[in-house]
Amino acid sequence: MENKLKIQIWSDIMCPFCYIGKRRMEEALHLFEHKDAIEIEWKSFELDASFIPSVEDNLIEHLAEKYRKDTDWAQTMVDNMTENARTAGLDFHFEKAVLANSHNAHRLLHLAKKHNLCNELEELLFKAYLTDGMDLNNLNTLSELGIEVGLEAEAVAQVLNSDAYSQDVKQEIQEANSIGVQGVPFFVFENKYAISGAQPATAFLQTLEKVWQEGQFDSKITLLNTTTDNSCDINGCE
Numbered sequence: 001m002e003n004k005l006k007i008q009i010w011s012d013i014m015c016p017f018c019y020i021g022k023r024r025m026e027e028a029l030h031l032f033e034h035k036d037a038i039e040i041e042w043k044s045f046e047l048d049a050s051f052i053p054s055v056e057d058n059l060i061e062h063l064a065e066k067y068r069k070d071t072d073w074a075q076t077m078v079d080n081m082t083e084n085a086r087t088a089g090l091d092f093h094f095e096k097a098v099l100a101n102s103h104n105a106h107r108l109l110h111l112a113k114k115h116n117l118c119n120e121l122e123e124l125l126f127k128a129y130l131t132d133g134m135d136l137n138n139l140n141t142l143s144e145l146g147i148e149v150g151l152e153a154e155a156v157a158q159v160l161n162s163d164a165y166s167q168d169v170k171q172e173i174q175e176a177n178s179i180g181v182q183g184v185p186f187f188v189f190e191n192k193y194a195i196s197g198a199q200p201a202t203a204f205l206q207t208l209e210k211v212w213q214e215g216q217f218d219s220k221i222t223l224l225n226t227t228t229d230n231s232c233d234i235n236g237c238e
Contacts (some may be wrong), residue, residue, distance in 0.1 A: 004039035005211060010176045010186040011122070012047045013102045013136065015232040016081050016092060019126040020183035021198035023088040028204035034212055042118045044106040044172040045184045047232055053137050057099040066236055081237070084230075085130075088198075096133025103169065105136050108146050110165035111155060120149040183233035194223045197231035 008023075011018035029035045055231065063074035078094045085092040105125055112121040124145045128134040134141050139160045146156040159165065177184065179194075187195040187204070189211045195203060207224055 004035070005037055005208070006039045006041065006190055008043055010043040010045040010172070010181055010187040011115060011184045012045050012232065013105050013122075013125045013129055014047055014100065015184050015237065016085065016130055016227065017231050018185040019090060019130055020085055020088045020230070021187070022122065023090060024198055024201045025204050026189065027088075027201035031201070032204055032208045034208075038208075040119060040122065042109060042113065042122055044109065044165065044169040045176055045181070045186075046102055046169070046173060047072060047184070048101075049103065049173075050103045051099070053099050053101055059094055059097045059099060062099060063236070082172040090131070092130050093133055095131075097129065098133060098135040098137070099223065100129065102135040102136065103166070104139065104142055104160060106169045107159055107163075107165040108142055110148060110168050111159045112146065112151060115151060117149045117151060121151075124149060135229075170173045176197065183231040185231065196223065200228065205217075 007025075009022075011021070013103055029038060032038070060074045060078065063069075063077060064071045067074070082092045082094065109118055110127070112118045124125050125136065128141070128145060129136055134143060142160055143153070143156050146160075147153050161189060179188070181196075183196065185196075189195075189207055192214075193207055193211060195207060203224075210224075
């Protein structure tokens with residue numbers, strides 16, 4: 001196979017399972033014999049595009065209200081998620097989380113994609129929100145993260161102080177809807193097979209090997225692994 005094996009990943013920075021899924025995919029790639037032939041394209045997905053953040057937001061209370069449960073239930077959910085992340089080598093600190101609208105982060109990711117820095121910025125944004133408790137509503141914070149991965153300060157400022165790439169974000173969400181994406185993370189391999197959710201690394205590795213061995217790609221996507229667990233949708237994370 002001479003061409004790159006392309007993987008498209010729909011995700012949202014606000015989705016903890018997307019970060020876990022990223023790590024498990026990376027674990028699979030580490031074991032994949034042809035990892036140097038992989039091309040990854042990150043795609044935008046907004047779990048709550050209408051969310052208006054407030055300084056008074058509290059994650060536990062937000063989850064309890066969203067699921068119509070009590071705060072003890074929400075705390076248990078967060079503790080379980082933290083332990084799940086630990087199995088992937090991640091250190092989540094939801095007690096520091098600042099709830100955010102991810103639209104501006106997605107716009108910045110499109111700038112990073114243009115300069116082949118999208119994967120690096122995805123990593124920084126996930127870590128900033130889920131581990132470091134940084135405020136991704138703050139344009140200065142986003143600017144600092146963009147510059148940290150190597151984007152030019154002027155280009156970052158032009159994007160964040162305009163509506164640049166907003167249409168691109170919407171277009172990728174529409175694309176997700178058109179292929180039946182209901183939750184993220186959602187991985188599409190060479191537009192042929194798909195995996196939904198933060199599956200074990202073995203599931204990713206098996207799919208990589210299957211696609212590579214077949215070596216012929218078509219435009220019809222077959223969902224190989226799906227679950228209502230280990231993913232986030234517009235109603236929350238399970």
